Amino acid sequence: MTVKLRELLDNTQYQLDHHVVDVDELVVRFHHQLVWIHPFANGNGRHARLMADLLAIRWGRTRLSWGGGEGALVASSSLRDRYLSALRAADQGQYSDLMAFARS
Numbered sequence: 001m002t003v004k005l006r007e008l009l010d011n012t013q014y015q016l017d018h019h020v021v022d023v024d025e026l027v028v029r030f031h032h033q034l035v036w037i038h039p040f041a042n043g044n045g046r047h048a049r050l051m052a053d054l055l056a057i058r059w060g061r062t063r064l065s066w067g068g069g070e071g072a073l074v075a076s077s078s079l080r081d082r083y084l085s086a087l088r089a090a091d092q093g094q095y096s097d098l099m100a101f102a103r104s
Contacts, residue, residue, distance in 0.1 A: 004037045016059060027056045027064070028099045032090040045073065045083075052102070064102040 012030050015021060021029075031052035038044050053063035072079040086097040 001037060001039055005039060008033050008037065012055075023056065023059045023061055024103070025095065025099060027052045027059075027061070028095060028102050029090075030055060031102070032087060032095070032098060035087060036091070049073075065104060067101050067104050 008030070012026065015026050016023070020026070031048045034048040034051060035044055040047060049064070049066055056063055066073060067079045067083060073083055074080075083101060086101045089095075090098045
């Protein structure tokens with residue numbers, strides 16, 4: 001896990017420095033990968049959303065809205081179901097749903 005985190009951080013920094021993709025897309029991809037690495041027993045989604053928001057702000061963007069219901073993402077709800085569905089699509093390389101959800 002430590003190696004995966006280091007790789008994620010290094011790859012993200014490189015992509016930011018070299019403008020590989022739009023910052024919003026990079027932030028959403030960073031979030032997805034951080035959730036996938038799953039560094040904690042609990043709270044990985046909240047941590048990944050916080051880190052993505054901080055990364056977006058650091059690079060001049062506004063924080064992400066995450067469907068407009070941050071609290072609703074930690075309990076079972078239709079909003080959380082949409083979030084999890086978007087994460088599963090991102091697992092397959094389809095980031096459009098997660099990008100749309102992050103800015104909705």
